[in-house]
Amino acid sequence: MAEPTARLTAREAIALVTDAFTEHPPPAPEGTAAAPDGPLAWEGYGAARGRAAERTGEDESVVYGEAEVSGVPCALLAFEFGFLGGSLGERTGDRIGAAYRLARERRVPLVSLVATGGSRMQEGMVALTQLQRVARETVLLRDAGVPHVTVLRDPATGGGWATVGAGADVRLALPGAQIGFAGARVRPADADPAAYTAEGQLAAGHVDAVVPAGELRTALGHWLAALSRPASGAAPPPLALGGGGGLPGSGWEAVRRARDTARPRAEAYLDAYFTERLPLVGDRCGGTDPGMLCGIGLRDGYGIAYAAQCGTATRPAGYRTAARIVRLADRLGLPVLTLVDTPGAANDAEAERAGAGAAIADMFAAVAGARVPVTTLVIGEGGSGGALALAAPDNTWATPDSYFSVIAPEPAAAILKRPPEDAPHTAEQLRLRPQDLVELGVVRGIV
Numbered sequence: 542m543a544e545p546t547a548r549l550t551a552r553e554a555i556a557l558v559t560d561a562f563t564e565h566p567p568p569a570p571e572g573t574a575a576a577p578d579g580p581l582a583w584e585g586y587g588a589a590r591g592r593a594a595e596r597t598g599e600d601e602s603v604v605y606g607e608a609e610v611s612g613v614p615c616a617l618l619a620f621e622f623g624f625l626g627g628s629l630g631e632r633t634g635d636r637i638g639a640a641y642r643l644a645r646e647r648r649v650p651l652v653s654l655v656a657t658g659g660s661r662m663q664e665g666m667v668a669l670t671q672l673q674r675v676a677r678e679t680v681l682l683r684d685a686g687v688p689h690v691t692v693l694r695d696p697a698t699g700g701g702w703a704t705v706g707a708g709a710d711v712r713l714a715l716p717g718a719q720i721g722f723a724g725a726r727v728r729p730a731d732a733d734p735a736a737y738t739a740e741g742q743l744a745a746g747h748v749d750a751v752v753p754a755g756e757l758r759t760a761l762g763h764w765l766a767a768l769s770r771p772a773s774g775a776a777p778p779p780l781a782l783g784g785g786g787g788l789p790g791s792g793w794e795a796v797r798r799a800r801d802t803a804r805p806r807a808e809a810y811l812d813a814y815f816t817e818r819l820p821l822v823g824d825r826c827g828g829t830d831p832g833m834l835c836g837i838g839l840r841d842g843y844g845i846a847y848a849a850q851c852g853t854a855t856r857p858a859g860y861r862t863a864a865r866i867v868r869l870a871d872r873l874g875l876p877v878l879t880l881v882d883t884p885g886a887a888n889d890a891e892a893e894r895a896g897a898g899a900a901i902a903d904m905f906a907a908v909a910g911a912r913v914p915v916t917t918l919v920i921g922e923g924g925s926g927g928a929l930a931l932a933a934p935d936n937t938w939a940t941p942d943s944y945f946s947v948i949a950p951e952p953a954a955a956i957l958k959r960p961p962e963d964a965p966h967t968a969e970q971l972r973l974r975p976q977d978l979v980e981l982g983v984v985r986g987i988v
Contacts, residue, residue, distance in 0.1 A: 611762020634671030659699020746823015775914035792968030828858025846870035886927030
């Protein structure tokens with residue numbers, strides 16, 4: 542487990558990531574009047590606020606305003622943990638809502654620097670209902686097609702994590718940061734402490750990257766550029782990196798070439814296609830699939846979303862992650878590139894328990910419902926529906942080292958009650974070569 546990054550004040554965090562920052566004044570209060578000891582008349586609450594203000598120099602637990610990060614304008618909000626544990630009260634909710642509205646009205650990305658212990662007990666249910674306000678602002682921000690990138694500092698817990706942090710499109714975290722709905726004082730005594738760290742949340746697919754403090758400004762700049770500068774039109778299919786031997790002469794040769802371990806894989810294609818790759822990790826349900834690479838890439842300075850299979854049987858978490866990326870791209874107007882390379886969907890008992898069918902259906906639906914252009918390149922094996930789920934109707938291409946089939950030849954032969962040695966003949970009958978796929982109208986062309 543990484544050592545936690547030194548706990549930063551709100552102003553230090555802002556200075557760490559921005560080129561310039563202009564603070565906005567607190568918005569006019571909404572809701573209940575601000576009584577000296579708050580809406581519950583909690584004895585000593587006003588004095589505690591006064592001490593927090595004297596200690597931190599802030600008059601609330603959130604600072605917000607306009608900023609520039611690596612030259613990209615954005616709206617920014619930063620939590621001050623030193624002010625009553627960065628807790629959310631009614632006036633905090635006013636400022637968070639104002640930051641979201643600022644991003645929406647200016648049509649600039651929102652950056653949140655989260656360090657909070659949760660809702661403010663001294664304001665009771667009035668504080669807790671601020672989570673509903675944040676949720677509403679999140680929906681409005683998404684509907685407006687405005688991206689939100691969060692940086693999870695130490696700690697990011699409770700309702701602040703479950704709304705501002707976990708509601709962001711991209712979640713970055715500082716090394717060693719405590720992240721989780723349950724704060725340190727309310728977790729079960731036997732809880733695994735690693736589950737509540739930035740690294741643990743990354744492994745579970747709830748965080749996209751753990752970024753050292755010194756690299757945070759650059760990483761944020763790349764993300765803001767990629768999310769706010771979508772490439773125009775459809776993504777062109779990548780050029781084939783293999784295929785030096787021409788097109789396969791038989792169906793079985795096509796299968797063997799697609800399975801060749803020396804053939805270029807997804808990572809090689811993505812590295813050749815993008816100048817910068819920014820990974821998005823996990824299905825947000827506790828699952829990850831290392832055989833599915835997803836994220837946003839910068840190509841000629843503009844953003845393109847990608848989901849790429851790596852030649853393994855795709856897990857349900859992989860399909861859910863890819864579907865999440867396609868829907869994010871659709872909301873932000875980013876074209877999508879998918880790379881198909883799988884023998885098929887994982888079909889073991891664990892995959893069935895994890896909802897393989899539902900995950901594949903969700904991926905089909907994400908591609909079918911996308912309003913942005915989706916481009917697909919088959920770079921290796923195209924095994925059945927597990928491969929087709931990523932494929933763009935009418936905009937799928939193939940490399941010479943690929944095949945696409947209703948089912949792989951070996952299981953096809955087994956289903957037809959043919960001996961295993963009949964697989965090459967079955968491959969021929971399936972017409973799965975790239976040139977066959979062009980003739981059948983399944984793919985547009987061979988790259």
